[in-house]
Amino acid sequence: MSKHERWSALLELLAAEGRLDVEEAATTLEVSAATIRRDLDELAEQQMLVRTRGGAIAHGVSYELPLRYKSSRHASEKQRIAAAAADLVADGDVVGLNGGTTTTEVARALALRASAPGSGGGAGAGGGPGPGGGPVLTVVTNALNIAGELTVRPQIKLVVTGGVARPQTYELVGPLTMGVLNEVVLDVVILGVDGLDPQLGVMAHQEDEASISRLFAERSHRVIVVTDSSKMGKRAFARICGLDRIDVVVTDSAISAEAAGRLTDAGIKVITV
Template structure:
């Protein structure tokens, strides 16, 4: 297992159980004790966990891995989703992008399109500062960044300033990244502030699309974003479980796989 995936898995275990031991991690992941201790020390230095004798315990903020680690996970699936999402965008459109690794991949796919300039370009409205920086050098993409307070783990701007700007715009299509997508409970995120922004961005769009890799299907995170009335389309990857896709379709979602 690569280091980024191992760090992600360690924090997932902490979120589920509240504590881990070096011995348990060695048995689970097959890394040496020295490597495992270095992993825990690295996460502790970033204040993502608290080291203990023989292991670690969760910090209050350790429910979600920072985006710089998550960007290395399931990259091929996210690229496939991003390409399919980018194909839905036509020149002249106003596109909403929430934060997240999948939407960051969509931004990269849009930046790679040469045909947008011929049609007058597009406008991207985003609350993710990393996405704004990624697109800022493209003259055919007008970038509108919401105000707000930056979330250090996801690079998303949250709070009332974001909502104030979104109330004044209309989007043709919005791509919303999530931490969970479940047939019964709908789209959800780990942070209630991000959920509020994502919900408003979706409400301001003619079409709102949940973009998520298949590992998040069937998962319910802390804060609800919306159900099929708000998100008629779910775009995921081809590794998705057939029964999970069938349940989403039964719940009223149009599910597309890339």
């Protein structure tokens, strides 16, 4: 197991339990206790955990894994979800994308489709690039990593909000972000979320990110939520919006029949992959 894999595994355990014991972690990862101690010391130097006697604890009550360590979780499910969500976008649409691992996969799926020869797929698509060979899609995002991947795609017109960057998720937040979003109109927004509760709706760990995602939803004609089934029934700190604002949820086939039924009863189309 490489150092990066160990660190990802340790942060996964910390996110699940809120604390780590050196000996228990060493047994779980099948490495020496000395290796775990070195890993925890290095992670503490990066302010990704707090070292304690004999282990480590998470920062704060609601622990949030940095994006680069979340990308390996449910990777195949996220790619299938992303492909299905991209198919719901029509050529010529103005698409909003917030930050997150699943929306990053959506951006990649949209880029591949836009660059494919004879591209013209998507629900209600007219086919091919715009007039004069212009962009197939317009993407509005507050995620720096998504912007970095799409800026080299001439088939996609990219609009990046301003704002203050959050290092954990690469999302831009704050008044500057809101100022740009208040000036645009979106055909569809595809939102990644940290939790989906049948009573409270969809949520994020951070209130500033939740407020931007809420504004994305308000500025869009259609709202699509992309999330793997592990987020179903989960709550996070900050509410984005209620289920009444959501049109479609794209998730994996591990979603329970009860959870899918609740979403359907709320008037949401559920797509499982």
